[in-house]
Every structure is written in structure tokens, then in C-alpha cells.
Amino acid sequence: MFGITLVEFLIFFRQFAIAISGAAAFWGLIFLLLCKMRRDNTWQIAAQKLLWVFFPALILYGVVWTTLAISLCVFCASAHEGISLAHNVQKVGEVLIAQYYFVLALMFIMGYGIVKFFVARNFLFTNLKWFYGISFILISIILIYPWAGSESLRHAISSALHSWHSILTLGSVIVVDFLYHTLRGNLRPLLEKIFPLITRGIWLGLGLDFLSSGLVFNEAFIAT
Numbered sequence: 001m002f003g004i005t006l007v008e009f010l011i012f013f014r015q016f017a018i019a020i021s022g023a024a025a026f027w028g029l030i031f032l033l034l035c036k037m038r039r040d041n042t043w044q045i046a047a048q049k050l051l052w053v054f055f056p057a058l059i060l061y062g063v064v065w066t067t068l069a070i071s072l073c074v075f076c077a078s079a080h081e082g083i084s085l086a087h088n089v090q091k092v093g094e095v096l097i098a099q100y101y102f103v104l105a106l107m108f109i110m111g112y113g114i115v116k117f118f119v120a121r122n123f124l125f126t127n128l129k130w131f132y133g134i135s136f137i138l139i140s141i142i143l144i145y146p147w148a149g150s151e152s153l154r155h156a157i158s159s160a161l162h163s164w165h166s167i168l169t170l171g172s173v174i175v176v177d178f179l180y181h182t183l184r185g186n187l188r189p190l191l192e193k194i195f196p197l198i199t200r201g202i203w204l205g206l207g208l209d210f211l212s213s214g215l216v217f218n219e220a221f222i223a224t
Contacts, residue, residue: 007071010064015166017061018139022164023171024054025136027198032129042190046179047128051117053178054135058110065103069096099142106138140164154215161212168205172198 028047035043113131143163146156176198183191 007068010068010071014061014064014068015163016170017057017064018143019166019169019171020057020174021054021061021171022136022139022143022167023175024050024057025132025139026167027172027175027201028054029129029132029136030197031194032132042187043193044128045187046183046190046194047132049179049182050175051113052182053175055110055114055117058106058135062103062107062110065096102138102142106135106142109135109138139167143167158212158215161208161215165205165208165212168201169209172202172205 028050031043031047031050035041035047109131113135116127116131143166144160146160176195179194180191183194
């Protein structure tokens with residue numbers, strides 16, 4: 001339909017899912033740190049709510065990543081937002097293989113979180129802080145590290161910023177929409193604290209996107 005293949009949809013949803021899970025982990029960790037610094041337990045409520053975004057997004061990422069890895073031979077396009085240089089089929093395959101152990105670790109962390117949250121039901125403050133922190137670090141490594149290996153430094157930086165900024169832009173927009181619908185009512189004062197904070201994060205993410213585009217603009221943008 002409209003010249004879009006199934007593989008292109010999968011590549012898009014891979015980035016879509018990890019951006020949302022990364023944003024949930026990032027803002028969940030920030031909320032928990034603010035909870036401790038300001039001695040305000042309402043921040044912890046928002047952090048716990050984000051688990052309902054984090055788990056589905058990370059499960060989607062795992063499913064899509066596995067599907068792409070199995071279907072490596074049919075890679076034919078690269079879906080993305082903004083301006084960037086697309087990797088060829090061989091480089092995409094190299095990236096998936098190189099990321100394998102980090103993705104496996106991320107899936108293990110997710111399994112631990114699901115057991116603690118849904119089965120044991122004892123996700124304590126300290127455990128949740130470490131859970132979000134480790135998850136965010138793993139997601140950032142997957143998005144930032146130059147897995148292709150053969151890129152120039154400028155291209156590697158552009159690719160890293162282009163991938164990671166979606167945590168602060170696309171992912172944060174989904175997170176703030178979710179919090180708006182779940183924290184209304186008695187928790188409205190908490191929303192008034194959260195919105196300005198995430199808005200700053202979104203603007204920072206847009207700045208990183210412009211920077212990543214500027215690094216490869218002459219090669220990636222073709223005026224037609």
C-alpha cells in the first residue's frame with residue numbers, strides 16, 4: 001500500500017518501540033530521583049504508572065527485533081524520521097548481530113521486571129530505581145553505540161543523535177499523553193509539575209535532531 005512494504009513497517013516500529021520504552025525508563029528514573037530529592041512521594045506514583053508503558057513497548061521491540069533478525073535477507077529499505085543516511089542491507093545485518101547480547105540483556109531485565117511487578121507484586125522504590133536506570137543505560141547503548149563500525153566519526157555521531165533523540169521527542173510525547181490520561185483527577189497537581197519538565201526534554205530532543213541532521217545535511221538532503 002502506497003509503496004510501503006511490511007519490512008519498512010517493522011523497521012519503523014522497532015525504533016518506535018525502543019523510543020517509548022527508553023522514554024519511560026528515562027522519565028521514570030528522573031521521577032524517582034526527584035521523589036528522593038524533594039521528599040515528595042507523588043513522583044513515585046508517576047514512575048510506577050510508566051511501567052504500563054515500558055513493558056508493552058519493550059515487548060513490541062523484542063518481537064519486531066526478532067522478526068527482523070529472522071527476515072534479514074528481505075531488508076530492502078530503512079524507515080526513519082527526519083534527515084539521516086540509510087544503512088544498506090549488509091550494515092543492518094551487522095548491527096543486529098552486534099547488538100544481540102545487549103538486546104538479550106534488555107529482554108532479561110524486562111522479564112525480571114514483569115515477575116516483580118505482576119507476580120511478586122513487591123517492586124520497591126530502590127528496586128524500581130535500579131530497574132529503570134539499568135534499562136535506560138542498555139537502551140541508550142543500543143541506540144548510541146556505532147554498531148556498524150565502518151562509519152566516519154561525523155556519521156557515527158549523527159546516527160547516534162538521530163536514534164537517541166527519539167527518546168526525548170517521540171517517546172516523551174507518548175509518555176506525557178499516557179500520564180495525562182492516568183493522573184487526572186486528584187493527581188492533577190502532579191501533572192502540573194511533570195508537564196514543564198518533559199517539555200524541556202522534548203525541546204532538547206528537537207535540538208539534538210537538528211544537530212544530527214546538520215552533520216550529514218549535504219549528503220542526506222536532496223532538493224527535488
